[in-house]
Structure formats: C-alpha cells, structure tokens
Amino acid sequence: MIRMSRTGRDGATTYYRAEKRHSDAGFLINCTPCGMYPDDESIPVRLSRFGALVGVVDVIYNPLRTRLVRAALKAGIPAEGGLYMLVSQAVAAYELFTGKKADGGLTDRIYAELMGSLENIVLIGMPSSGKTTVGKYIAKKTGREFTDTDRVIVKNAGKDIKTIFAESGEAAFREIETETIRSLSCGNTGKVIATGGGAVLNVLNIERLKRNGRVYWLDRPLAALMPTSDRPVTSDRESLARTFHFRYPKYKAYCDVRISARKNVPTTAEKVIAEFVKHSSPSSGDRADRTRGEGK
Template sequence: MSERIYGLLGRTLCHSWSVPIHAAAGNGAYRLIELEPHELPGFLSRPDIGGLNVTIPYKRDVMPLCDVIDPAAREIGSVNTIVRRDGKLYAWNTDITGFLYMADLAGVELKGRKVVILGGGGTSLTAQAAARAAGAREIAVITRSGPSNYETLSHHADGEIVINTTPVGMYPNTGAAPVNLERFSACQGVLDVVYNPRRTALLLQAEALGLPCSDGLPMLVAQAIAAEELFFNQRIDPAENRRILALLRQRMENMVLIGMPGCGKSTVGGALAKLTGREAVDLDVEIVKSAGKSIPAIFAEDGEPAFRALEQTAAARFGAESGKVIICGGGIVKDAENYGLLRQNGRIYQLDRAIETLPTAGRPLSQGADLAAMAAEREPLYRRFRDIRIDNNGSAAESAAAIWRDFCADSDSQRT
C-alpha cells in the first residue's frame, strides 16, 4: 500500500478530517496533498497514483484530466474519487452515497418532499442529485444572485426539507446561519454539510424546533468508505460507517462542565482530563490571563458586566475548538448566548453537589449570598443548558468516570 499514493487532493486542507477517517478504515498510507492549480496536470500524470479523493476547489478542474468518468459523476458535474487502473484514471462521485447516508441516519425523508437547497456550488449539485434519486417532489436551489435567491426566499416558505451546502457557519466563522428556519413553516428536517462545528447555528435552531437534523460528518465518513471500496476494489462492511463515525464524534466533541460555584467543576475536569488524555481548559483561568487580574479584582474594579463579556469571549474561543474538557464558571448560564457557543461542539454536563457543602472563598457572587436561593434561581438556566446532570457528592474520579461513560454512549448512539 505504501508504494502507491493515496490521499486527499485540494488546495487548503489544514482542517480536514479525511486522514483519520481513512486510517480508521485501514488505509495508513492516506495523506493530505495540497497543490496549486498549475500543479494538477503533472501530479495526476504520475503512474504511482493508487487512489485520490478530491475536494474544493478541484472537483471540476480534475475532470478533463481523467480518462473515464462515471456517468453519475458526469451528470452531477464533479468528481471526488480518482483511481488509477491499467494506466488510466477512473473517476467517480461518492458524495451522493455519503449524502443519502447522512439523510437516512438522521431520519430526514426526502421522498415526496419539497427540498430547499442553499448554495449553488459543487456540493449543491450533489445534494440536488441525491434529492432527485430519493424522489423529492420539488427542488428549489437558493443562490445569492440566481432567479431563486435570498431576497425571494418567501416564494419557498413551503419547503419541507432545508439543506445547507454553503460554508456559512463553518469553523472558524461559527455562529452564523444562512437562513432563519422560522421562515419555513412546513419544515420537517434540516441537513447541513458543514461538520465543524458539529452543531452550526442552523442546526442549533433545528434542535430547538424539534426537527430531525444532521451535520455533514456522516456524509464525510460514508463517502470516504465508498471511496476506499473503489481504491481497493473490495466491499467494506456497512457497519464500519457507524464505528468510524462514533470514533470521530468522541475525538471531536468537547465535554463541557457547568454547575454552581464550588460544585467541583475544576477538580472533576482535572480528573476527566487525566482519564481521557484531553486538555482541560478552565474558562475562569483564561479570563484571568486575558484581563491580567484576578476575578475578584475584575468584579471590584470593572463590575459583573465586564466579567460576563470576558466570559463570553472565552466561551466563543474554546467552544469552537474540538476534543477539549471545558470548565465553566458558575454563572455562565446567565447569558443565553453562551449556550450556542458551548453546545456547538460540546456535550454539556451539570455537576450537582449539596448546597451546604459549597465553598464561597474567592467567589465574588457567593460571598454573603443565599446559596439556596441562587441555586433555585439558576436551576432553570442549568436545565436549559445541560444535556445530563451528574451527581458530584462522591469522589471526583467517580464523577469523571460517569461523564466518560455517558459521553462514549452518546457518541455511539449518533444522536444529533
């Protein structure tokens, strides 16, 4: 395998997850191949090419350089998989396989539905082909300047499935959504091909509305497995899609700890980092670094609003990252905007400890406060933020183990 070239061909690939996907599928030779446009012809003429995936901006550019193009890929108008066989370059588009897998896994039914597709690029062509193959009743493609555009979106308010194929909301520019789902009163499902963050602003709104939805990671995994089958001309057990997807979910998603001041978040976070080998990020520590003064000093000199602004900045920065243990201050739930910042890439755990055991030293809002009243006031906020509540009246190691068990089970379940 190592004598032939396998990899992802593109221009800027620093945020790609393709290498770990293909490695998990058994292709240890797979690598990232960054080329400038003028380098494509020379590279694709190499006789030692085994199999390549192709990503933006080259999915169309490589087509004239291939010898045989699968009819389905030619109809879509782009290719994402190239294999050299008998001296010729054969090309396919496995994105449609990945797209249909993503929709099926999320329980988003395309058959008989009006599908509204946001964006007109190469991935939009794949989504259109997938919707046709699945028997969509009607397909509307929304672009910035086409006949159906964002100014005329009201003409498609009866859209039942909304699909985002644009990069809006993608890391590092998280938090933006291409449309407001409330404009689609008949909406029954949402798909977003963006996979970092796991939950874009569009998907967070879909969750809030109770709609079945998915990010693009299942599509990425399934198209890669389909490509591996073409690389080596052999079938792969379909169960590999779920296994690799669960593995990536565990690697990518953050574990976020919230709860009352003094409930043990820092201690449990440290135990969780040790258990999992992850980096623990304490937002309060980061706030102190950025402010150049202690938290009591920030409250005394600048006031709580200034502290909350620093807290939100820290939540935005680290909530957009992957694979971390994020330890939050007790009052982070007071600002509703922090929910999306933490939830976009994280599973949120509220640590619960008996009120009478909570320390107050060094905690400006706890000193002299009625902690029972504070807990009662904040409980609806914690409930709004959390995915699960963890009893932390035992040891930190026990709580960390409970969080890790739940986190692994959630990754395996493929819940969105």
C-alpha cells in the same frame, strides 16, 4: 426541489424569495460554506420562516453542529451536520479505489470514533460543585486537554475575578466571559472545558459551547456547596443560596446530561466518562438521538 443562493444566479432563487415563496418546504439542505469555521456565527436562512420543516441537513462538519443545525434542534426539527456524510464519502472512495466492499457497519464505527475524539466535554454547575477537579480527572483519564474558562480569564486579565468585579463590575466580567467562551469553543475540539458558574446566564455561551461539545451539569445539592470568597456572587451562605435558586432552572434547561455530584470526584468524573463513551458508541443508538429535536 428549489435551489437557493445569495445572488439568485443560474436559475436559483434568493434566500429572501425562498422565505417568501417556499415557506412550505419540508427539508432544507445547506451546501454552502455559510456557518463554517472560522465564520461559525453565520446562518444562511431564518428557520422560523419555514414552518413545515421536518428535517435539516448541513454539509459543514466544522463546527460539528452549525448555527443552522443548532437552530433546528432547538425548534424540535431533526437535524444533522456534515461529518457523517464526510465519513460516508471516505468509505465510498475506499470501495472505489480498492475494489473491495466495506462491511456494513464501517461508516457508523468511524463516525462514532471521530465524534468521540472531536466532541468537547463541557462542564457547567455552581461554584464549588467540582467542575475544575472533576474536569482535571476526566482530562487525565481520557488524555484530553483541560481548559478552565475562569482561569483563562484571570490569566488574560492579569487579575483575579474578585478584582475584576470590584474594578469593572459584573456586567464587564460577563462580557469578558462570553468572549473567552467564544474563543475557546470556536474551532477547538477534543477538550474538557470547565465553565464558570455564571456561564449559563448568557444563552449565547451555551449555544457556542454546544456547537462542538456535549454539556454536562454537575448537580451538587445546595447543602453540599461552600461559599467561595473569590466569587463575589457566592461569598456567603445567603448569596450562595440566592444564586443557586436563580441558576438552577438554567442548568437544568441547558445541559445535555445531568450528573449527580453528591459523591467524590472520581465517582462523579467516572459517571461523566461512562455517559460520554456510551453517547459516542456506534451501537448506542445515540446518533439518532443527536439528530432529533432537543425539546428543551
């Protein structure tokens, strides 16, 4: 076992030396606060330097998935954040202080309940795919707070999106969008978040949303989508089709779950709710799925 630290004090090796001398390590466990909210953009090591890893654990539980965990999952390496360990410690403390033995499934049940209450439900998809209306339905049905990134942008800017595009251009709007998503995803849990259709154009947006969220793609066929006059890139049928075909592979690649949005709002919303409940169930086996690499 090799201990790493920034300074290399007390017999530890530095991160730099570890990357050079111990690239054959099989497991990596982060026991530092590096990557913890509010500094959740940090990552302690470059996983690309450790080519033999078969498992990564980060004891941090806020965010639910740190940059380190997300990087491992993207690389196909099984990884887990610190929430399960936190719950296990609580159960062990209960047994120690009460002298009573907790039943075997208590840790899994508490973990699943916490994940179900803390994890955000994130909606992505084309303009007019129903993200806002479906999101509001889900929020009302589940008692969660609903947030629409486009509406936050409009409120903060004091002008609509069409005006932002006209005055500052799309690149400026995308910068505002990325900063808005960073703000909403950083430290916020238990919400329903509807994103703008172009949020997938910057992979950093998805990475941030996935740290505390499960991403659902509302996949509505092109024929069922409507041009939106307040969205410059989808204001007519031609631009709508062009945008649809360009973004489709990104929605497919970045989502955790694809939800067919062919039918009405309640039907689509209930599909999302049902999948999320199953995903959060301790008996679904989905915790194991979360720790395995994404393969995306």
